[in-house]
Amino acid sequence: MSSAAVPDQSPRPVRFGILGCAAIARKLARAMLLAPGAAVAAVGSRSEVKARLFAADNGLDVATTRLHGSYDALLDDPDIDAVYMPLPTSLHVRWATAAAARGKHVLLEKPTALCAADLDTILAACDTAGVQFMDSTMWMHHPRTAKMRETVDNKDAIGDIRTINSVFSFRANEDFLQNDIRVKPGLDALGALGDAGWYCIRAILWAVDYELPKTVIALRDPVKNQAGVLLACGATLYWSDGKTATFSCSFLTNLTMDITLVGTNGTVYVTDFVIPYEEKSAEFQVASKSNFAELHVGWDPLPSKHVVATDLPQEALMVQEFARLVQNIRDAGGKPEGKWPAITRKTQLVLDAVKASIDKGSAPVEVAS
Amino acid sequence: MSSAAVPDQSPRPVRFGILGCAAIARKLARAMLLAPGAAVAAVGSRSEVKARLFAADNGLDVATTRLHGSYDALLDDPDIDAVYMPLPTSLHVRWATAAAARGKHVLLEKPTALCAADLDTILAACDTAGVQFMDSTMWMHHPRTAKMRETVDNKDAIGDIRTINSVFSFRANEDFLQNDIRVKPGLDALGALGDAGWYCIRAILWAVDYELPKTVIALRDPVKNQAGVLLACGATLYWSDGKTATFSCSFLTNLTMDITLVGTNGTVYVTDFVIPYEEKSAEFQVASKSNFAELHVGWDPLPSKHVVATDLPQEALMVQEFARLVQNIRDAGGKPEGKWPAITRKTQLVLDAVKASIDKGSAPVEVAS
Numbered sequence: 001m002s003s004a005a006v007p008d009q010s011p012r013p014v015r016f017g018i019l020g021c022a023a024i025a026r027k028l029a030r031a032m033l034l035a036p037g038a039a040v041a042a043v044g045s046r047s048e049v050k051a052r053l054f055a056a057d058n059g060l061d062v063a064t065t066r067l068h069g070s071y072d073a074l075l076d077d078p079d080i081d082a083v084y085m086p087l088p089t090s091l092h093v094r095w096a097t098a099a100a101a102r103g104k105h106v107l108l109e110k111p112t113a114l115c116a117a118d119l120d121t122i123l124a125a126c127d128t129a130g131v132q133f134m135d136s137t138m139w140m141h142h143p144r145t146a147k148m149r150e151t152v153d154n155k156d157a158i159g160d161i162r163t164i165n166s167v168f169s170f171r172a173n174e175d176f177l178q179n180d181i182r183v184k185p186g187l188d189a190l191g192a193l194g195d196a197g198w199y200c201i202r203a204i205l206w207a208v209d210y211e212l213p214k215t216v217i218a219l220r221d222p223v224k225n226q227a228g229v230l231l232a233c234g235a236t237l238y239w240s241d242g243k244t245a246t247f248s249c250s251f252l253t254n255l256t257m258d259i260t261l262v263g264t265n266g267t268v269y270v271t272d273f274v275i276p277y278e279e280k281s282a283e284f285q286v287a288s289k290s291n292f293a294e295l296h297v298g299w300d301p302l303p304s305k306h307v308v309a310t311d312l313p314q315e316a317l318m319v320q321e322f323a324r325l326v327q328n329i330r331d332a333g334g335k336p337e338g339k340w341p342a343i344t345r346k347t348q349l350v351l352d353a354v355k356a357s358i359d360k361g362s363a364p365v366e367v368a369s
Numbered sequence: 370m371s372s373a374a375v376p377d378q379s380p381r382p383v384r385f386g387i388l389g390c391a392a393i394a395r396k397l398a399r400a401m402l403l404a405p406g407a408a409v410a411a412v413g414s415r416s417e418v419k420a421r422l423f424a425a426d427n428g429l430d431v432a433t434t435r436l437h438g439s440y441d442a443l444l445d446d447p448d449i450d451a452v453y454m455p456l457p458t459s460l461h462v463r464w465a466t467a468a469a470a471r472g473k474h475v476l477l478e479k480p481t482a483l484c485a486a487d488l489d490t491i492l493a494a495c496d497t498a499g500v501q502f503m504d505s506t507m508w509m510h511h512p513r514t515a516k517m518r519e520t521v522d523n524k525d526a527i528g529d530i531r532t533i534n535s536v537f538s539f540r541a542n543e544d545f546l547q548n549d550i551r552v553k554p555g556l557d558a559l560g561a562l563g564d565a566g567w568y569c570i571r572a573i574l575w576a577v578d579y580e581l582p583k584t585v586i587a588l589r590d591p592v593k594n595q596a597g598v599l600l601a602c603g604a605t606l607y608w609s610d611g612k613t614a615t616f617s618c619s620f621l622t623n624l625t626m627d628i629t630l631v632g633t634n635g636t637v638y639v640t641d642f643v644i645p646y647e648e649k650s651a652e653f654q655v656a657s658k659s660n661f662a663e664l665h666v667g668w669d670p671l672p673s674k675h676v677v678a679t680d681l682p683q684e685a686l687m688v689q690e691f692a693r694l695v696q697n698i699r700d701a702g703g704k705p706e707g708k709w710p711a712i713t714r715k716t717q718l719v720l721d722a723v724k725a726s727i728d729k730g731s732a733p734v735e736v737a738s
Binding site for chain 2: 024026027030068074102157159165167169170171182199201215217220221223232234238242244246248250251252254256260262263264265267269271272275276277278279285286287288289290291295296297298299302303311313368
């Protein structure tokens with residue numbers, strides 16, 4: 001039997017429209033080219049010239065990729081299934097709800113909204129339209145994260161996590177600090193908290209299997225620019241069972257992406273959790289049931305290093321997973337996966353509480369649910 | 370010329386008396402056997418039998434080591450220069466001042482005192498007697514620490530440190546939690562804060578070149594045993610220039626000894642700062658001027674790992690350094706080195722502030738000076 005006689009059983013690719021040509025969209029365009037089940041069908045920008053330049057610069061086929069000169073035109077394109085939306089946060093409610101209303105599945109850059117109430121508007125629109133929602137938190141999709149999940153879920157190895165520390169910072173240059181959307185109150189008004197802090201909060205929630213903290217207290221002395229946008233801040237999160245997590249996020253210190261989980265039986269360390277040092281593999285370190293060696297002159301057992309290889313970069317794996325969920329809805333009558341909007345919402349609720357605590361001079365703020 | 374004709378120029382060893390046979394004293398006895406310039410001349414315990422057993426168990430020459438059946442007898446021994454004192458903290462004022470009054474140099478286990486006022490009594494006694502004081506914080510003397518100092522002092526590589534996280538915990542067993550001196554209010558009343566927290570506070574102060582924080586706020590929900598002794602706690606330290614440091618210490622979670630220093634230009638990581646994983650060498654990791662690789666799919670440059678070998682374990686290097694200072698006083702008319710009591714005192718001042726904040730339900734407490 002020749003292979004030509006077998007009908008192609010692989011599902012039709014999900015046709016993505018990229019709505020906005022931000023720098024981060026370049027990474028996602030590449031991911032869509034790499035990810036099985038995904039295709040870039042269209043690019044929409046405020047000008048068709050920009051859309052064409054973006055397509056040409058990012059290896060898209062300018063002959064077949066439709067180029068739209070407005071966001072509305074992209075959303076009106078009947079031949080796209082889903083939009084990836086790397087717009088400034090202040091535009092998310094408008095354009096994500098517009099996308100959902102036109103039946104497009106929504107892969108939304110983080111921070112997903114300026115506040116949880118805005119996010120709820122977006123999620124309600126997706127829910128009503130029956131489209132998949134996912135935030136673009138790429139590290140969630142790296143196989144290292146799955147391996148760490150297994151480790152953390154192994155109660156014998158790690159026990160109950162009691163203390164978490166996380167830092168995400170990078171040293172922004174002068175141009176960024178003057179001109180980037182993340183320092184502009186009308187665009188990404190949450191500044192470093194929305195950008196870098198998002199990852200810390202997500203990682204902390206991930207570590208505790210998305211159990212919301214009860215109370216949040218911001219660290220004192222957050223740094224703001226003249227427009228009042230946060231450039232550096234942090235908070236401690238308190239759970240009702242006594243767990244605590246502290247994070248710091250900043251545009252003003254060296255690139256740092258670490259999370260340390262301290263459990264009753266074990267400790268997990270990662271120092272590049274958001275973007276692994278290298279694309280092909282990533283590490284984490286586990287110390288389990290660590291003891292002192294005789295006379296306390298060393299450790300026994302020593303911590304172990306775990307290396308997890310990946311064929312595809314984490315952003316391509318994210319696109320692949322999103323496409324799989326969209327195919328299930330589009331082609332098999334499935335329902336949207338509720339896990340992704342649920343964890344987005346919890347991240348945003350904690351972010352809201354941290355922002356509120358900052359605004360109240362580091363007063364304790366209860367996390368809403 | 371035969372070697373016999375050359376007079377021995379090396380200084381006479383410092384003759385140590387070990388006052389108390391706590392478990393930690395075993396490690397120090399070994400260190401004194403290993404350290405050039407040091408000798409164990411005597412062991413003092415509440416019973417001579419215990420002193421004899423200790424000597425026999427720890428490779429001391431029972432024929433030449435003098436064994437004293439009381440602490441006073443040890444201190445009255447005219448042929449010891451210095452005492453190492455691993456007593457419960459509540460006994461430090463009495464016995465450290467007694468040692469100083471008899472002209473003995475004092476190597477004192479940590480926490481050095483229950484409060485800074487008690488420490489000041491000890492330091493005043495040492496000052497009056499002209500004897501050297503040093504606390505037994507061993508990791509300070511590892512060559513890795515000196516190498517990290519060089520790194521941190523390199524403003525181009527690290528810049529200004531803005532954020533510090535430190536954890537020191539170990540999982541105590543039931544016997545420890547019931548019977549160890551560190552859970553007894555009459556002995557080491559500071560519990561996990563005095564034991565594990567001491568190291569975090571010292572490391573944080575070390576990292577900022579001993580600049581005292583202005584304000585300390587304890588983490589909420591410290592864990593205490595029924596007698597009110599701290600089993601787990603933490604705090605955030607605030608400096609007037611906006612630097613912050615958060616530490617957690619615990620008897621209830623897996624062995625963890627990490628410190629992360631985040632500077633404007635670089636980040637330093639150590640995960641075994643108190644007791645290196647292995648005795649012969651120790652590592653730390655430095656990320657300096659870290660950037661994202663093209664498209665943010667990795668880091669460039671990658672962090673670098675630094676391995677520092679040591680011929681002697683850190684506790685032997687501590688004994689050697691203490692002996693050198695004692696020899697300088699005893700044999701060369703030198704004065705006590707003021708650096709060591711000064712950093713002990715700063716550590717204790719911060720510890721006092723953390724304790725006060727805990728006692729006040731995590732209210733902000735100004736650090737005394």
